[in-house]
Amino acid sequence: MTLSILGLILFTVTLSACAQLALKWGVGQARFDDAMHNGIVDIAISALMSPMIWVGLAIYGLSVVMWLWVLSKVDLSVAYPFVGVSFLVTLAFGAFILNEAVTPGRILGTVLIAAGCILVGKSA
Template sequence: MALSTFAFLFSGVLCNAAAQLLLKAGVSTVGAIPVERAALVNAVWQVLIQWQVAAGLALYGIGVAVWIVGLSRIEVSVAYPMLSVGYVLNAVAASWLLGEMIGPMRVAGMLLILGGVLLVARS
């Protein structure tokens, strides 16, 4: 895989991971979203006016654009597993930024993910 292709794919993964963290930060200020119809509309509105949610959605858009450039340069069967790196990035960032716990089983799972992505990337 060419370095430029990897850079496009990894940039897309980073945008996606950052978007997830921003969405979580935005929705955390609102709290649990009710599923009852009467309260749902107000809750959705409260979520949508959070700047973190708007920024997260914008990053999703940027990430998709960058990802498409990467996909134009490599087979999808190689590119798609790269999204799994986002799981690892999000877990580490969520631990650092949001105080979420990463136990030994999660660490083992993340190492397996990284190993699998490495194998696919080198194939």
Template sequence: MRNLFYFYRILDRSRLGQQREHSLNGAGMAFSSLLLIAVSIALSSTAQVLLKMGMSTTRIQLALVDGGIAALLAIATSPAIILGLASFGASAIVWLLVLSRIDVSQAYPFVALGIAITAAAGHLLLGEALPALRIVGIVAILVGVIAVARS
């Protein structure tokens, strides 16, 4: 956690008393803000893949059939699920840093990039199908994100 805040301090070019970055400042979003957004999205997408990997294990699938406490214990002790939840937590912390720097209306559409990254990771790492219509939808999302980023 301390390293994360050190990372943020390195990226943060502003000093105390200066205003945070604004979306309509004429120069676009600072590189450091884009980097923080990318880190948050990557951590969130990683979390999704890890959670899916954990929930797909034979051990958890069998425990889910049995239900009850056995299922909860199997889920709570799965290394992939623990790492996935930790990744989500780290993503949330980085996202808070993003929100401290830019307008939420400009930052939040970037979260949609996670859809494209997670779909690609699911396809490449988990062998999930990626039909043409889904790809068209992802491209539409990416076009929207680009439009918001340039506004």
């Protein structure tokens, strides 16, 4: 695997994590929280009216297009384990941007996933 392919894989996975962050912000709005108590129609309307949900979906769309290109260049068994890197990025987003509590167990589990990604990457 070339360095440019590896970089593209990591960028694509990071984009996916950014999409998660945008979606979390979108559902964190008071309007969306109120809709959660009123049923599926209100939830759908709130989602459609949330700019951050649209941003998250757009970022996901871009990451899917990039991921398709990655899959055309790299074996699935090599590329897919790098999706585990998104656990590192989302853990960091949760801790540093969303101020979520991060437990030692969550950190250890995330580090183990990252170690597995490194091992798979070295085998390619």
